[in-house]
Amino acid sequence: xxxxxxxxxxxxxxxxxxxxxxxxxxxxxxxxxxxxxxxxxxxxxxxxxxxxxxxxxxxxxxxxxxxxxxxxxxxxxxxxxxxxxxxxxxxxxxxxxxxxxxxxxxxxxxxxxxxxxxxxxxxxxxxxxxxxxxxxxxxxxxxxxxxxxxxxxxxxxxxxxxxxxxxxxxxxxxxxxxxxxxxxxxxxxxxxxxxxxxxxxxxxxxxxxxxxxxxxxxxxxxxxxxxxxxxxxxxxxxxxxxxxxxxxxxxxxxxxxxxxxxxxxxxxxxxxxxxxxxx
Amino acid sequence: xxxxxxxxxxxxxxxxxxxxxxxxxxxxxxxxxxxxxxxxxxxxxxxxxxxxxxxxxxxxxxxxxxxxxxxxxxxxxxxxxxxxxxxxxxxxxxxxxxxxxxxxxxxxxxxxxxxxxxxxxxxxxxxxxxxxxxxxxxxxxxxxxxxxxxxxxxxxxxxxxxxxxxxxxxxxxxxxxxxxxxxxxxxxxxxxxxxxxxxxxxxxxxxxxxxxxxxxxxxxxxxxxxxxxxxxxxxxxxxxxxxxxxxxxxxxxxxxxxxxxxxxxxxxxxxxxxxxxxxxxxxxxxxxxxxxxxxxxxxxxxxxxxxxxxxxxxxxxxxxxxxxxxxxxxxxxxxxxxxxxxxxxxxxxxxxxxxxxxxxxxxxxxxxxxxxxxxxxxxxxxxxxxxxxxxxxxxxxxxxxxxxxxxxxxxxxxxxxxxxxxxxxxxxxxxxxxxxxxxxxxxx
Numbered sequence: 001x002x003x004x005x006x007x008x009x010x011x012x013x014x015x016x017x018x019x020x021x022x023x024x025x026x027x028x029x030x031x032x033x034x035x036x037x038x039x040x041x042x043x044x045x046x047x048x049x050x051x052x053x054x055x056x057x058x059x060x061x062x063x064x065x066x067x068x069x070x071x072x073x074x075x076x077x078x079x080x081x082x083x084x085x086x087x088x089x090x091x092x093x094x095x096x097x098x099x100x101x102x103x104x105x106x107x108x109x110x111x112x113x114x115x116x117x118x119x120x121x122x123x124x125x126x127x128x129x130x131x132x133x134x135x136x137x138x139x140x141x142x143x144x145x146x147x148x149x150x151x152x153x154x155x156x157x158x159x160x161x162x163x164x165x166x167x168x169x170x171x172x173x174x175x176x177x178x179x180x181x182x183x184x185x186x187x188x189x190x191x192x193x194x195x196x197x198x199x200x201x202x203x204x205x206x207x208x209x210x211x212x213x214x215x216x217x218x219x220x221x222x223x224x225x226x227x228x229x230x231x232x233x234x235x236x237x238x239x240x241x242x243x244x245x246x247x248x249x250x251x252x253x254x255x256x257x258x259x260x261x262x263x264x265x266x267x268x269x270x271x272x273x274x275x276x277x278x279x
Numbered sequence: 280x281x282x283x284x285x286x287x288x289x290x291x292x293x294x295x296x297x298x299x300x301x302x303x304x305x306x307x308x309x310x311x312x313x314x315x316x317x318x319x320x321x322x323x324x325x326x327x328x329x330x331x332x333x334x335x336x337x338x339x340x341x342x343x344x345x346x347x348x349x350x351x352x353x354x355x356x357x358x359x360x361x362x363x364x365x366x367x368x369x370x371x372x373x374x375x376x377x378x379x380x381x382x383x384x385x386x387x388x389x390x391x392x393x394x395x396x397x398x399x400x401x402x403x404x405x406x407x408x409x410x411x412x413x414x415x416x417x418x419x420x421x422x423x424x425x426x427x428x429x430x431x432x433x434x435x436x437x438x439x440x441x442x443x444x445x446x447x448x449x450x451x452x453x454x455x456x457x458x459x460x461x462x463x464x465x466x467x468x469x470x471x472x473x474x475x476x477x478x479x480x481x482x483x484x485x486x487x488x489x490x491x492x493x494x495x496x497x498x499x500x501x502x503x504x505x506x507x508x509x510x511x512x513x514x515x516x517x518x519x520x521x522x523x524x525x526x527x528x529x530x531x532x533x534x535x536x537x538x539x540x541x542x543x544x545x546x547x548x549x550x551x552x553x554x555x556x557x558x559x560x561x562x563x564x565x566x567x568x569x570x571x572x573x574x575x576x577x578x579x580x581x582x583x584x585x586x587x588x589x590x591x592x593x594x595x596x597x598x599x600x601x602x603x604x605x606x607x608x609x610x611x612x613x614x615x616x617x618x619x620x621x622x623x624x625x626x627x628x629x630x631x632x633x634x635x636x637x638x639x640x641x642x643x644x645x646x647x648x649x650x651x652x653x654x655x656x657x658x659x660x661x662x663x664x665x666x667x668x669x670x671x672x673x674x675x676x677x678x679x680x681x682x683x684x685x686x687x688x689x690x691x692x693x694x695x696x697x698x699x700x701x702x703x704x705x706x707x708x709x710x711x712x713x714x715x716x717x718x719x720x721x722x723x
Contacts, residue, residue: 083657089606105606108600109667110592121605131525138527276448 019078020045020210021066021179026075027060033107035061037234038075046208048201048223053231054254059214063181063230067099068092098172099181101206106164110159112149113137115156116171116183144203162193169200179210186220196226204218218247232257291328325531342489345675345712346660348656350683357687364690368557371568375491375636375680378570379404381651382629384674385581389618389625390659394598394666395452397441397619399459400626400653401646405467407434408634409625413474415484423486431627438623439462442616445605471642477588478642482634491636494566497554503572504546512539572634574675579630581671598666655702659709
């Protein structure tokens with residue numbers, strides 16, 4: 001069982017309002033393998049939540065459960081406080097949950113506008129309304145300050161990794177997603193591209209969009225996140241405002257599921273769950 | 280049956296939140312805001328446009344111009360070898376000969392865009408021709424147009440079967456349509472032997488024979504050409520204006536006008552040559568052959584469907600990255616299904632034109648060579664065999680290249696052996712140019 005930060009004294013960030021998305025006791029079994037074990041995760045609106053954990057900790061399973069690819073074996077999902085079932089990616093889409101997958105799900109042969117509207121094309125008299133689609137796409141990219149693409153009419157295949165990430169995120173923003181889930185957005189990127197994506201994530205937060213970002217890179221996490229959630233062997237080992245953690249405690253939580261010296265962490269240690277691995 | 284598209288009531292993505300929301304993070308973080316400078320794509324400025332265009336060519340997005348250049352070289356070579364090549368009679372003949380290849384190439388483009396292939400189009404064309412010929416003759420005696428429609432529906436149904444096998448059973452289209460090639464050859468033999476005499480079915484309907492052998496009158500030729508060029512020019516200029524009106528970049532007016540003038544010049548030349556009397560001692564023969572407006576009509580219709588409808592967009596998306604299309608909510612099954620149906624329908628039409636030119640359907644139609652020409656036409660024109668890239672105009676240009684080789688080598692008296700070898704070289708050259716261009720793009 002995990003005890004979340006919210007179960008302790010309310011902290012500064014939590015009293016801002018209820019969670020946008022709240023997972024309650026989510027479990028997921030694949031046959032005998034329990035990938036998720038009663039995970040209670042809270043994602044507040046307008047904040048950037050980083051989800052970290054070692055390989056096999058259940059991060060991917062968790063986001064696939066949220067984005068409708070898999071159904072939880074047990075537990076419930078609350079969206080803005082009311083229970084919802086997310087059976088398909090389309091359900092998630094309709095709620096306002098957009099997932100930017102690691103492989104980005106872009107068509108290299110289509111241009112930026114075509115990719116951003118793929119499956120959601122604007123029509124005029126039953127025909128593609130290219131002019132207004134191009135305008136909206138341009139405006140969205142401009143609002144996200146994506147400045148590096150020369151033309152929105154170039155094929156996505158000719159873009160760099162960071163630019164592709166930007167297009168995928170812009171697509172989510174354009175569809176008015178309220179929660180954007182990003183799976184390892186900086187995994188395959190170089191230094192400047194990573195900076196670009198980090199900046200982009202910060203801009204999402206500044207626009208009031210909640211972000212759940214999975215990352216292995218703790219430097220990135222501490223740079224960008226408002227909150228941290230640590231998964232360990234399918235359990236939520238800890239979650240709370242990023243200020244309650246430092247790199248050392250985060251690494252310990254990722255590798256062991258517990259923090260050995262909670263008193264080192266500025267008195268906020270009561271927000272850690274220290275019993276993550278063992279029930 | 281347009282259920283492949285999501286409901287039209289899909290909430291349109293509204294304009295993004297006001298810029299006022301920008302610049303203030305929840306944690307008081309200062310967000311760097313940069314000014315957007317939209318670099319010119321194909322900009323309003325003429326020299327800029329040329330520069331951007333040159334860059335596109337280097338990136339391997341050259342379009343059909345290199346192939347057109349190759350076509351011009353071929354024409355010049357053949358004209359030097361035989362002065363009869365560009366004579367009015369041979370020119371019109373070449374157009375009529377090339378029409379079935381062009382249509383078969385267009386049939387193939389539908390499935391090539393998906394990354395699939397249809398090896399059966401040659402014999403499916405034969406089936407279309409046989410059905411038309413049987414229905415138009417006694418004892419059925421259907422009107423020619425009804426025979427054509429029924430035949431094209433039948434070939435469409437054949438395409439539907441391939442589609443269902445590929446989509447439902449996840450069989451590779453190569454194998455399904457290879458079986459189709461063999462099966463349809465058998466069906467063709469059966470139908471011709473059952474209904475024909477001496478291994479052929481003669482076409483007696485004069486309207487059917489006219490499809491390939493008839494000509495527009497001289498006046499009608501000019502009128503059709505003028506209307507076609509006028510529509511092309513008006514649509515191009517209107518589209519550019521709409522883009523500028525919407526604050527988007529559009530090609531400079533000079534470039535658009537040059538395009539329109541080039542198309543008009545080609546049209547005038549075509550009609551002028553076709554209107555020269557090419558008849559023999561016994562009669563006068565003038566005007567643009569019917570296959571030309573037929574092909575152009577199909578070209579416009581299909582190009583429109585591929586470029587301006589959701590269906591067309593989804594075919595490109597599926598060919599580029601099927602998984603991405605699926606996650607976007609695109610129905611893979613329905614869109615693929617209709618592409619296979621359109622391949623079948625178009626093959627049937629090609630078969631009708633082919634039989635109309637020959638005046639009969641024979642049981643020794645070489646459907647194997649026809650399909651290879653069809654794929655070659657699409658690929659020479661610039662369509663990718665790997666999906667995601669291709670246009671209908673590719674089949675037109677590629678089909679013309681093949682018809683030119685076929686016709687020109689026949690004219691200078693070279694045997695079929697040379698024709699095949701030269702076609703092979705041209706095909707290799709086309710794919711090589713494409714591959715080199717793509718490598719250039721990847722390195723860029």
